[in-house]
Amino acid sequence: xxxxxxxxxxxxxxxxxxxxxxxxxxxxxxxxxxxxxxxxxxxxxxxxxxxxxxxxxxxxxxxxxxxxxxxxxxxxxxx
Numbered sequence: 880x881x882x883x884x885x886x887x888x889x890x891x892x893x894x895x896x897x898x899x900x901x902x903x904x905x906x907x908x909x910x911x912x913x914x915x916x917x918x919x920x921x922x923x924x925x926x927x928x929x930x931x932x933x934x935x936x937x938x939x940x941x942x943x944x945x946x947x948x949x950x951x952x953x954x955x956x957x958x
Contacts, residue, residue, distance in 0.1 A: 891951035902932040904955040
């Protein structure tokens with residue numbers, strides 16, 4: 880239930896480095912505008928792991944500076 884009360888987007892920090900997040904559990908709100916923007920940047924943004932987590936970290940590169948409600952507890956990454 881905690882996840883439904885969070886503002887979107889919200890991410891849980893990865894193990895290392897802590898300024899990156901793991902895409903296993905994320906809180907998102909569907910948005911055609913964000914999706915369209917992601918699609919225009921998919922071929923230009925780097926991915927540190929070559930996958931979706933890396934792309935999302937590049938797209939939401941400043942997530943760690945967002946308000947605390949958008950940073951999920953690490954336990955969501957460790958479940």
